[in-house]
Every structure is written in C-alpha cells, then in structure tokens.
Amino acid sequence: MQDSLKANFPTFSTELIQEIESNAIHQSYKAGDVIMRTGQYINNTMLLTKGQIKIYREGENGGEFFMYYLQPGQACAVSMICATKSQTSQIMAKATEDVELIMIPLTLMEKWMMQHRSWYEFVIFTYRTRFEEVLEVVDSIAFRxxxxxxxxxxxxxxxxxxxxxxxxxxxxxxxxxxxxxxxxxxxxxxxxxxxxxxxxxxxxxxxx
Amino acid sequence: MQDSLKANFPTFSTELIQEIESNAIHQSYKAGDVIMRTGQYINNTMLLTKGQIKIYREGENGGEFFMYYLQPGQACAVSMICATKSQTSQIMAKATEDVELIMIPLTLMEKWMMQHRSWYEFVIFTYRTRFEEVLEVVDSIAFRxxxxxxxxxxxxxxxxxxxxxxxxxxxxxxxxxxxxxxxxxxxxxxxxxxxxxxxxxxxxxxxx
DNA sequence: CACCCAATGTGATAAATGTTACTGTAGCTA
DNA sequence: TAGCTACAGTAACATTTATCACATTGGGTG
Known part of the structure; x- marks a missing residue:
C-alpha cells in the first residue's frame, strides 16, 4: 500500500507518506456508487489511489451538471475546502470505475499544512488546478x-x-x-x- | 493605516498586522481601472482595503463575463492561487470604485501560511468562499x-x-x-x- | 430653445435549442 | 423465434435567444 501511495503521490515526502499510512482510513467504492452527495457534511479530505471519479454540480430540478474528473494521484478540492470548516458539500461525486481512496481527517489535514511542505504544496496545487478547471467550465457555458x-x-x-x-x-x-x-x-x-x-x-x- | 487594516481584517492577529504593515506595498486605482488582465503574470496577493472590484472571465471574442465582487476585507483568490507558482491570471479584475489595496509578495504569503494561524485561516476561507461563489455562477448558467x-x-x-x-x-x-x-x-x-x-x-x- | 447623443423600446426575423411523437434497430432473453 | 428494451434517428413544432432595423425619449450642451 505504501508503494501505491508513493506511486500515485510522488511529490510527498517519505515522512508524510508514513504519517498518512499510520493515520489514514482506506475506503473503496464500486463503479456507479455515489461517494458524496450535495448537502452532505464533510469531515475528511479524500485522496484517490485507484479508479476514477466524476464531479457534478446538482441543480434543484435534479439536473447533474458535469464539472470534472478526478484521477489517481489527485484529491477532491471541494472536500479540502469544506473539510476545513466541516461544511456541507456543494457537489456530488460519483465513481465511474471501482475506486479506492484514502480519507484524511480534518485535524490532520490542518496539522500537516504547517508541518509538511510537500503536503502544503499539494493542497495549494489542488486548489489551483481545480479552480482553473472550473473556470474553464464557466467559459464553455458562458461563451460557447x-x-x-x-x-x-x-x-x-x-x-x-x-x-x-x-x-x-x-x-x-x-x-x-x-x-x-x-x-x-x-x-x-x-x-x-x-x-x-x-x-x-x-x-x-x-x-x- | 493600521486601523484600516485592523478594521477590514478583524481576524488577523496583531503580529500578522504588524508584519503586513512593515512589508506590504500599498497601491491605489481609480474607478474604471483594470487592475489585472487575463494572461498577466501574478507575483502578489492582493488585499482590498477600500473600494470595490469586479472579477470577470474573458472570452476569446472579447466577452467579459461577470463572476463576482470583491469588497474591503476580502482578497483575490485567483491572485493567491496563481501567486503560489507565479502563474498567469485566468481572470480580469476591474475597479468599480476608487480602490486601495495591499500587495503581499509571494514569498511572504507562503511564509505566513506556516507562521500565522490567522493568515492560514484567512487564505483557506478565501479559497472556500470564492470556490463556492464560482460554483453558484456555474449553477446560474448551467441550469437557468x-x-x-x-x-x-x-x-x-x-x-x-x-x-x-x-x-x-x-x-x-x-x-x-x-x-x-x-x-x-x-x-x-x-x-x-x-x-x-x-x-x-x-x-x-x-x-x- | 434646438440639437445631439446615449439609453431605451419594439417589431420583424433568424437561429439555436427544447419538446413531442414516432420509427427503426441492435441485443438480450424467455 | 418472438418479444422486450435501451439506444438512436428524425420530423414537426414551440420556445428562447440573437440579430437587425428603426423609433422614441430624456438629459445635457451649444
């Protein structure tokens, strides 16, 4: 399992990987499972180690507007953002393949920000890329x-x-x-x- | 000026405010000025202390799609995100009133994340609220x-x-x-x- | 006041998209 | 094989939005 972590998150320092290993909860889902629902409380950040997840925005009428994919080695930016205040999710996450992921409790997520440079950079990188991805989505609907x-x-x-x-x-x-x-x-x-x-x-x- | 900082950013610790005071660059713009252009390199995070800023996403055809407002006491999430890697801006910022803001160089922004809890929380809060705001914008175009x-x-x-x-x-x-x-x-x-x-x-x- | 100009109102028409209704077809299974 | 079902094609029509053309209005300015 350490190998899988190291392979998927090559920027993580050895100490960070050890910390993750000794603290994290592993979770798996089947293809088609809904991993996160709009309105659900979030207390964990999720790191994807296997499979693929689709992120949707749900409309009131039951629409499911596709936003972006998560691949192994990536994390759910929304879970990071919401987890910091135990907020409810603004999105829905659905497994498109069998999925394995690692749940990081809120408290650790914050602690590591101060202690592990590689974690800090990963979090910031995740924010940035997802924000940009969402901006591209806005483009596509607004202008095209x-x-x-x-x-x-x-x-x-x-x-x-x-x-x-x-x-x-x-x-x-x-x-x-x-x-x-x-x-x-x-x-x-x-x-x-x-x-x-x-x-x-x-x-x-x-x-x- | 310290008063203005303290009034606009009440969550900042005293030490943080002193650090900002002694390091930051003050900048002002007139109503109508474009503060940031799409494609421009960003090396600073901007804290708004006076006035109002509108954030747009620019289309290739020259469209200016309105995203959200920035008010005093808020920061530009995009500038934070981009600044961490000296990336180019994905958005345009325009002053709708006379504006005064504080520029925080990239290096400080990162240093403070580790040193000042109130800065860390402010940054995370900014990410979260802006991400949510953009998601609401997606809603409005996608579903309405x-x-x-x-x-x-x-x-x-x-x-x-x-x-x-x-x-x-x-x-x-x-x-x-x-x-x-x-x-x-x-x-x-x-x-x-x-x-x-x-x-x-x-x-x-x-x-x- | 006379004029100008930006802002607004409005009809006609075109184009894109949404809706309804129906047909065909591949693949599965009883 | 017959029948069922999900998927796909398509015509007809409704609605929304875009575009063009032009009229009107109100405020400012010479």
Whole structure:
C-alpha cells in the first residue's frame, strides 16, 4: 500500500507518506456508487489511489451538471475546502470505475499544512488546478454554444478514459450537459458529417 | 493605516498586522481601472482595503463575463492561487470604485501560511468562499434561463452596492451576462410588469 | 430653445435549442 | 423465434435567444 501511495503521490515526502499510512482510513467504492452527495457534511479530505471519479454540480430540478474528473494521484478540492470548516458539500461525486481512496481527517489535514511542505504544496496545487478547471467550465457555458460544448465534453471524456472510443450513450451526454438527447444526437450527426467522429451503438469514435 | 487594516481584517492577529504593515506595498486605482488582465503574470496577493472590484472571465471574442465582487476585507483568490507558482491570471479584475489595496509578495504569503494561524485561516476561507461563489455562477448558467440569471445578477448587484437603486445601463448588464441589450430590455420590461422592478433612465429600482 | 447623443423600446426575423411523437434497430432473453 | 428494451434517428413544432432595423425619449450642451 505504501508503494501505491508513493506511486500515485510522488511529490510527498517519505515522512508524510508514513504519517498518512499510520493515520489514514482506506475506503473503496464500486463503479456507479455515489461517494458524496450535495448537502452532505464533510469531515475528511479524500485522496484517490485507484479508479476514477466524476464531479457534478446538482441543480434543484435534479439536473447533474458535469464539472470534472478526478484521477489517481489527485484529491477532491471541494472536500479540502469544506473539510476545513466541516461544511456541507456543494457537489456530488460519483465513481465511474471501482475506486479506492484514502480519507484524511480534518485535524490532520490542518496539522500537516504547517508541518509538511510537500503536503502544503499539494493542497495549494489542488486548489489551483481545480479552480482553473472550473473556470474553464464557466467559459464553455458562458461563451460557447452547445456544439462547441459537446466537442469540449468529448475531448475531456477521451482524455479521462485514455481512449478515442468513447463508451457513452447520447442520453448520458445530454444529462451531463443539461440538455436533451435529441439535441446531442443532432449535433453528433453534424460532427459525423464534418468527419470529426464516427458513430456506433453505445460508442462514439473520435477521429483525428 | 493600521486601523484600516485592523478594521477590514478583524481576524488577523496583531503580529500578522504588524508584519503586513512593515512589508506590504500599498497601491491605489481609480474607478474604471483594470487592475489585472487575463494572461498577466501574478507575483502578489492582493488585499482590498477600500473600494470595490469586479472579477470577470474573458472570452476569446472579447466577452467579459461577470463572476463576482470583491469588497474591503476580502482578497483575490485567483491572485493567491496563481501567486503560489507565479502563474498567469485566468481572470480580469476591474475597479468599480476608487480602490486601495495591499500587495503581499509571494514569498511572504507562503511564509505566513506556516507562521500565522490567522493568515492560514484567512487564505483557506478565501479559497472556500470564492470556490463556492464560482460554483453558484456555474449553477446560474448551467441550469437557468436568462430571465432567472438576470434576477440573480440584479440581486447580487444590489447586495454589492448596498442599495436597491441600481445605477446601471441595460447594455452593461447585457455585456456582463454575455447576451444582447435587447434581450435585457425585454426581460426587464417583463419584470416590471410582474412588479419586481421599476425602470428609470440609467437606473433600475428593485421593488420588494 | 434646438440639437445631439446615449439609453431605451419594439417589431420583424433568424437561429439555436427544447419538446413531442414516432420509427427503426441492435441485443438480450424467455 | 418472438418479444422486450435501451439506444438512436428524425420530423414537426414551440420556445428562447440573437440579430437587425428603426423609433422614441430624456438629459445635457451649444
């Protein structure tokens, strides 16, 4: 397990890794599990060591607006932010694969900020990258029409899955972009005509 | 000046305030000045002691999408985040009133994180509130149509200015919501018919 | 006052997106 | 194989938003 920690968080100092090892709680989830709900209290920061997590913003009407992915070696910025005051979560986290993660209690999270430079830098780095990611999301909704947003979504999906064959239904895309399946179908057809994708059942192949 | 610091940042410890006093650079801007541009390098964190700042996200086409306000006693989260790695700004900051602020160099910002608990808490609090504010903005664009977004905008404007008489033109609102003046005029008319606002030249009066 | 100009109002029309309704099709299973 | 179901395609229409064109209004200024 130390190996997994070291491999996923290479910037952590040896002492920090030992501290994590002796204090942290390991937790695992199955693909599809909801790890965190909007409104839930947060007392731990979560470090992802295996699998993939999708972060959503929930609308009142039950919409699930996709924000970003978490990969092994990353942490949930929202859990860090909320954990510092035991606030409720503003987002929903869902496992897209079987997930293993390490829970760091609030008290330790704060203590380490003062004691471990590598932890401090990791936390700040996490804040920064997630903030930037959210700003990009704002861009995409504020300035771009649905066709561009769809391309943006597919690109991120491909990056996260590490493949150009996206196993995803039109309905799922529609839900995560907060639009309707018909709209996505139409736009995908147009993209196919432009030679950007090749459409199959339950699969979208990104060309070029 | 120490009084102004203490009044605006009441959580800061006495030692921290002294440190800020002896190290910081004071800077002032006129209403309308652009304080920070997208793409500009950031080496300082900024604490606002007087005036008001609007934070925008700039689109490639020149759009200026309004994100949130900064008031005295607050700091620019983006400047904190970027400053830690001398990154470029992802946002634009514009003074809406005459502004006075304190610049904290990157090196101090980091040093104080380890030394001053009140600074650490302030930084974390700033991250958290700004992240939440941006998430709310995502909500408003992702889940709501223009009429609701307009109401959301006006409410925030009223809160920030501390008045129900908003001195703002339809064109300005349109720009900051990335839509067109006609749309805003029409929606405002509807709001007036519903008894939510009273429209005057260069002024929108929020009723109830 | 006469004029100008920015701000606002409004209709017509286009484009994008949302909604409804229906069809087809692949894959699974009884 | 028949039937079921999730997924996908598509037409028709409604609604929202964008764009264009032009009228009106009110305040400031010569």
């Amino acid at each position: 029409a649905m066709d561009e947003r769809l391309e943006f979504y597919l690109k991120r999906y491909a990056e996260a899955s590490g493949s150009k064959d996206l196993k995803v239904s039109h309905q799922e895309i529609a839900t995560e972009l907060n639009t309707s399946r018909e709209v996505i179908s139409r736009l995908l057809k147009k993209m196919e005509q432009r030679g950007l994708v090749s459409l199959h059942r339950n699969q979208i192949e990104l060309l070029q | 149509a223009m009429d609701e977004r307009l109401e959301f905008y006006l409410k925030r404007y009223a809160e920030a200015s501390g008045s129900k008489d908003l001195k703002v033109s339809h064109q300005e609102i349109a720009t900051e919501l990335n839509t067109s003046r006609e749309v805003i005029s029409r929606l405002l008319k509807k709001m007036e018919q519903r008894g939510l606002v009273s429209l005057h030249r260069n002024q929108i009066e929020l009723l109830q």
